[in-house]
Amino acid sequence: MFVGDSPTDMTAARATIADGLGHTSPSPLTWAVNSRLLDAVVTVTDQDITTAMAFAFRHLKVVAEPSGACALAAVLAGLIPHESGMIGVVISGGGVDWPTFHRLISQAAHRKESARVG
Secondary structure, three states, X not given: OOOOOOOOOOOOXXXXXXXXXXXXXXXXXXXXXXXXXXXXXXXXXXXXXXHHHHHHHHHHOOOOOOHHHHHHHHHHOOOOOOOOOXXXXXXXXXXXXXXXXXXXXHHHHHHHHHHHHO
């Protein structure tokens, strides 16, 4: 998305549970701001996102929708350098229905249990 001097069309990008971030191209304003201020863009997997949602719920008592958990997912996956030992993360959104939220964090819990047994 942030390659070169103009937005890249991401129409062929795969589907994600973070539907709020699944745009095919940034708006002109988003491009203008982000291309000037960002050093890098990282991506996370749906598995990273559900792990972050479960972490936020269990340890922070925060219900985060998939798009709102992506920054935390990047930190938990080790994708964000934080040599100083301090980092701030915005976690947002309760715009997920309970059945979907429960299914997603249950998947993360199942992966965690499978990893312990295996």
